[in-house]
Amino acid sequence: RPDLLEYVSCAPLPLMAEGDPYYSAEATHIPLVTWANSEHPEICQAFIEYLYQEDNYLDFLAAVPVGMLPSIKGIDQNETYLSNPIVQQFSDEAAVITKAVEEGTAIGFEHGPSAQAGLLTSQGVIEEMFQDIITNGTDVETAAKAAEDKLNEIFATMVA
Known part of the structure; x- marks a missing residue:
């Protein structure tokens, strides 16, 4: 929904008390690897090499502007990357996200x-909750309660 673009932003997590140290539980590090037992390791490796060619990587970053920040050294200073209007529009948000990634840990892995944290972050429940609020207009309390119920159901499947 491009009409919502001007309303999208981010901010650091709020602190519990004034003077508390900076806290970030917003980092996600997803490596691209070729497993030793992959059925087609050469295809996996070729994909990784293709993705990380500069032009391809810039196209990838443009597909998810500021939702995926550059991880290759120097790309954040690349003229093509910096001239992207969306990257320019969200430069403040990129700075907030960069600090969170550099100083934070993944949610639940502090x-x-x-x-439990693995289940929390891999099932898409939180993402679905936000989508329900934004696209369907569902009340925040209702959507949060539905997400909590769904997560509790998922956690109940764990073997103690």
Whole structure:
């Protein structure tokens, strides 16, 4: 919905009390790897090499502007990247996200790996909640309660 673009932004997580240290639980690090037991490791490797060619990588970043920040050194200073109108529009948000990634940890992984956090971040429940609020106009409390119920149902499937 391009009509919502001017209303999209981000901010650091609020602090519990004034003077608390900066806190970020917003980092997500998803590596691209070729597994040793991959059926077609040469195809996997070729894809990774293709994606990270500069022109292809710039196209990829443009497909998800500021939702995916450059991870290749120097791309954030690349003229093509910097001249993208969306990147320019969201430069303040990019700075907020960059700090969160550099100083944060993935949600739920603040104290190391967590099975519950893995489920929380991999099932799309939170993303669906926001989509329901934004696209369907669902009341925030109603959408949050539905997400909580769904997550509790998912957590109940865990073997103790």
